[in-house]
Amino acid sequence: MPNMSKTELSLDQRRFVEDLAALLVPWGMQPSVAHLYAYLLLCDEPVSLDAVTATLGMAKSSASVAARALEQFGLARRHSEPGSKRIRYGASTSYSGFIAAQAALMGDLGRLIEERARGISEGETLRRLRYLGSFNRKMEATILGRISELSDEFIAHGPDAELQ
Structure with a gap:
């Protein structure tokens, strides 16, 4: 190149x-x-x-x-x-910042929906909103957890074998 x-x-x-x-x-x-x-x-x-x-x-x-x-x-x-x-x-050699910011937005979305669902809905709509809120919070936790795992893995072992 x-x-x-x-x-x-x-x-x-x-x-x-x-x-x-x-x-x-x-x-x-x-x-x-x-x-x-x-x-x-x-x-x-x-x-x-x-x-x-x-x-x-x-x-x-x-x-x-x-x-x-x-x-x-x-x-x-x-x-x-x-x-x-x-x-x-x-x-930078750090690639997670943008994804972490997206994950944080998912968490914020999930918390907003969960906090307000009971006051604005009932029945099937409430169930759907609660699931959506939970889904977004869990996605945030999953993404941030995987970022942490990948960071720890890289520190311990370096890049993939094909990159070494």
Whole structure:
């Protein structure tokens, strides 16, 4: 693969960025955030916002907002340059932040439904709402539990054999 410190993307790399973004947007990730994340995954080294804007064609303000969102999800890391105010961003090696945020939303949804179901419904509707609330809370717990297991597994054993 070409060195991604250059600002040009090959056709296959551009397709990867577009396809990955198309998959992340329905999960609630903003398009600019999804495009930046896909691009950072391709970069061997952290890149400046200027490189991002030149490569992806987004406004610098959009790139900055997207980079901060990725930082909040734990999907990107900020790198400072000694003696400079310039900041570069690189893909993080932690991949669970966005999924954990989605799981937390499921838990919030479940708790809201469960807390209010009795006051707004009865009979079959109440039963359906209680099940939906329980389902969402259990999904949150399952996802967060599996993230923890995978993290512990990686710390103990490293990546899959094919990645070693």
